[in-house]
Amino acid sequence: MKLLFDENISFRIVKRITEFFPDSIHISSIRPKISSDRLIFEYAKKHAYTIVTFDEDFQEIQSILGFPPKIVWLRMGNTSTTNVLQTLQRYFQEIKSMENDTDIGILEIH
Numbered sequence: 001m002k003l004l005f006d007e008n009i010s011f012r013i014v015k016r017i018t019e020f021f022p023d024s025i026h027i028s029s030i031r032p033k034i035s036s037d038r039l040i041f042e043y044a045k046k047h048a049y050t051i052v053t054f055d056e057d058f059q060e061i062q063s064i065l066g067f068p069p070k071i072v073w074l075r076m077g078n079t080s081t082t083n084v085l086q087t088l089q090r091y092f093q094e095i096k097s098m099e100n101d102t103d104i105g106i107l108e109i110h
Contacts, residue, residue, distance in 0.1 A: 001099045005053075010081040050069060091107070
């Protein structure tokens, strides 16, 4: 599973998550720069990424357009990169399970 980290998560997480999700990227690494949530959503869909975000806008877009892409919605408020990393590691199995589940488009993590 490939994760696409939204701009509200530090780009530093990509280096630290490769053991679990080796093909992950941060939105800041995409050129030309993508600025709107809708374009990020379309990019993730086209390139088979799962979006990881704190932002509820992606859930709203997905409710209109459906999935893919799938979304990991971190609903734990602003927190450190280390905490985000540990949370994703803790939910590794649930995130991987979502990949092949045709009924689930979003995983909310509190």
